[in-house]
Amino acid sequence: MSAPLAGGVGAYLDNAATTPLRPEALEAMLPFLGPEFANPSAAHGPGRRARRALDDARDALGAALGCLAGEIVFTSGGTEADNLAISGVHESVGGEIVVSAVEHPAVLRPAEARGARVAPVDARGVVDLDALADLLGPGVRLVSVMAANSEVGVVQPVREVVALVRERAPAALVHCDAVQAFAWLDVAGLCAGCDLVSVSAHKFGGPKGVGALAVRASASGALAPLIRGGHQERGLRPGTENVAGIVAAGVAAALTVEQREATVARVGALRDRLVDGLLAAVPGSAEAAPRALRVAGSAHLGFADLDGEELAFLLDGAGVCASVGTACASGARTPSHVLLAMGWSPAAARGTVRFSLGWATRPDEVDHTLAVAPPLVGRLRAASTPA
């Protein structure tokens, strides 16, 4: 298990924002922050050792994503991988872009900047395949639909999306943001038909600042680099590699895949206990999306007549780390674009809190949350009821 979080935290339930570093990943990266500091492009012995370590990590990511090691492009994280996919394809081949309404801003913002059209989702948060079909055509060159949503955890029908794109927009590449999915789902299988797949190490027990874009052969001639420089990462992501981070990402990816089934079963049971306990103890609470459609770590709840941000603040004071939607959206008072796309009113969307469990979540963290959250909801509601 991971080291406890500093600051007397009783329950860290914000794993969709980031997960603790796996101890094996930390151990693997340390030599490359110390004596093994050579540049992997150097021809001397230490340089060749660093290169071999990078190659091992590339093998691990390739196996985990179901592609060749040579198809992995390491980046500085999920945001860069998504931007490389969207902007890199558009810069190279032009054409129209279609994305789902519930994509992470790392996809939405570069896509919007390039005039993308947006496919709606239904009330469950699942992309509307009929509406998507209507947006497809010969002029579309890129379609981006995520594997699992960062806020509500809903899994998208990626295989059906790929089949639809092949039929209706044969010139298009398919990108899948699998950043939130990789910890829970067999991304190699789910995204087998995609041309481009993004992941981010800190969401699965690796370090922050490392991600990867799998660029299958079908996409390799259709991608321009975002930054220009040397030959690293096949010229698609030039710059001296973050060797220590990449090594740790490789270890974390391999462990995630090896332990995934057991993690999903264990953490899924903890999530169910947390959600069922909160639903039973808190009147006017409901799950934001159907549980059967969500990844095992996702527990996103709506609470009638309260402000999710105020609840998250009180929870923090009681030693429970949770959040309101995506990390980058918290602090901002704008309601979640994901919930709005699912048809929620802005007021209802503001009444949600995202609890997200991860590989290191323990039963006592669920116990602690079940003990402290219901009275806090009562306190908040009592405070907002006019006397």
Ligand SMILES: Cc1ncc(COP(=O)(O)O)c(C=O)c1O
């Ligand atoms: C679905 C999704 N895509 C992309 C990102 C961005 O990843 P990173 O934090 O590594 O830049 C996130 C992070 O929350 C995410 O949830």
